[in-house]
Amino acid sequence: MYIGEPKTDTAYISAFYYNAQHCEQQQGIGIEKIIGNRSKPGITWLNIDGLHDTALVERIGKTFGISSLTLEDILNTHQRPKLDEYGNYVYVVVKMLHYPKGSDELEIEQVSFLLGNNFLLSFQEAPGDTFDFVRTRLQLDNSALRLNGTDYLLYALLDTIVDNYFIIMERLSSRIEDLEEQLLNNSDEKLLTDIYWLKKEINRIRRSVYPLREVIATLDRNESRLMTPNTKWYIRDVYDHTVQVIESIENFRDITSTMIDLYLSGTSHRMNSIMKILTIMSSIFIPLTFIAGVYGMNFEHMPELKWAYGYFGVLIVMFFIAFGILWYVKRKKWL
Numbered sequence: 428m429y430i431g432e433p434k435t436d437t438a439y440i441s442a443f444y445y446n447a448q449h450c451e452q453q454q455g456i457g458i459e460k461i462i463g464n465r466s467k468p469g470i471t472w473l474n475i476d477g478l479h480d481t482a483l484v485e486r487i488g489k490t491f492g493i494s495s496l497t498l499e500d501i502l503n504t505h506q507r508p509k510l511d512e513y514g515n516y517v518y519v520v521v522k523m524l525h526y527p528k529g530s531d532e533l534e535i536e537q538v539s540f541l542l543g544n545n546f547l548l549s550f551q552e553a554p555g556d557t558f559d560f561v562r563t564r565l566q567l568d569n570s571a572l573r574l575n576g577t578d579y580l581l582y583a584l585l586d587t588i589v590d591n592y593f594i595i596m597e598r599l600s601s602r603i604e605d606l607e608e609q610l611l612n613n614s615d616e617k618l619l620t621d622i623y624w625l626k627k628e629i630n631r632i633r634r635s636v637y638p639l640r641e642v643i644a645t646l647d648r649n650e651s652r653l654m655t656p657n658t659k660w661y662i663r664d665v666y667d668h669t670v671q672v673i674e675s676i677e678n679f680r681d682i683t684s685t686m687i688d689l690y691l692s693g694t695s696h697r698m699n700s701i702m703k704i705l706t707i708m709s710s711i712f713i714p715l716t717f718i719a720g721v722y723g724m725n726f727e728h729m730p731e732l733k734w735a736y737g738y739f740g741v742l743i744v745m746f747f748i749a750f751g752i753l754w755y756v757k758r759k760k761w762l
Contacts, residue, residue, distance in 0.1 A: 429479050430503040432552070438477030439554060443565055445469055447573050450565050458486045465490065470577055471546040472565075476554045478502055484550070491516075491546060501550050504537045508638040510645045517542040517653055519581070519642065522635035523556060523588050524595050533595070533628055535635050538588070540581055542653055547577045549584065557591045558584060578658040585643070586665050592636060592672045596679075599629065603682055610686055610693075619690050626683040633676045640669050707761065711752050715745045 442453045442461070446469030453460070461473065478484060481502060488498045497518050500506060511518040519540040527534055538556070541548040549558075561583050564570045572583055602625060609618050643666040647659050654662075722731065722741060731737040 428499075428502060429481050430505060432504075436477060436553070438475060438480035438483050440476075440483075441474045443470075443472040443562070445472075445565055445573055447569075450573065452562075452566070458483060458490070461487065462490055469545070470580065472549070472577075472580060473546070474549045474551065474556075474558070476551050478504065478550060478552055487548065491541070491543060491548065493541060493548075497541070501539045504552055506537060508635070508642045510642045510649075512649065512651055515543060517646075517649070517651060519585075519646070521585065521588055521639060521642065523551075524592060524632065524635065525555070525557065526595075526598065533631070535631065540584065542577055542581050544653065545577065547580050547584075557587050561587055575658070576655065578654050579661070582658055582661045582665065586661070586668075589639075589665055589668045589672065593668075595632065596672060596675045599625070599632075599679055600675075603679060603686075606686060610690060619687070622683060622686050622690065626680070626687070629676060629679050629683060633673075633680070636669070636672055636676060640666065640673060643669055703761065707753075707756055710756075711749050714748050714752075718745055718748075 440456050440458075440461070442456055442464070444451045444453070444464060444467045449469075453464075464471070473487070475484070475487065478501065484498060484501060487493070488495070492515060494513060497511070497513070500511075500518065500520070506520045508522060509520050519542065521538050521540070523536045523538045525534055525536070526532070536552050536556075539548075539550040541550075561572070561580075564572050564583070567573070572580060606618065606622055606625065610622075643662060646654065647662045647666060718741060722729070725732075731741075734740070
């Protein structure tokens, strides 16, 4: 059963059949042609776009001797990055990150690899990936991909996915810089929403990338005959790049948390400043209101009511009271 976003497109299969002397690429082939090409010499790389066609995935699994448990994992697109070793193949799950053209919403796609003796199968949820550089290298004579086995091809694909993470990190870094500048210049509720959205996206990336470190480390320690010692040197380089990406993600998480704290502190500071101004104004006008209230009672025997200069006298007293309170506040540096 396919577990993931519903798709309506037709599944698409591309294939590479190559060795040191030649390379043949086939696009949009069907399962019957795949079965017929099983006898081709050299290495086979099949890339399947579209997991919603469960019947196709099942037939490919039977053709290459893949366990039904592995096929269930392939069709469940909510897997964490992991590595499972079977008798005749190694199953690897990773997450491919990319921004669709013209969109700011990050897409996280599950990619499953099946590494066999002379074949590599890659399953993707939808068309579009970061493997074009690998496809170009496969068509070059005397390229390292043509001269090595399927384990080196797996390394090249994993390395391409991890290298693309750095592009995502650069975009996140630019976004963080923009938000920091806005935070210093103009803080509003929309800015806080943008910071929370960015932090949520960083956490999504972290859940997709963090387990990959253990997957790469396990692949390096793997003693299967499918992984040659020469390729493990390159796998360690992918491990180092994965650690760098994880460190960047952790750094971004700390920065966004600090930005939220800074926003809340700035909001609290502005609120305190407003309350301070209102308190000072209240401190000035409360005694003035008291005086006005006293002489507004209009009792018959209030002596100042008949005084010719009473009105001006009260105004002068009120002025000196207000000025005195304001001078005291200034002296205490409360304003």
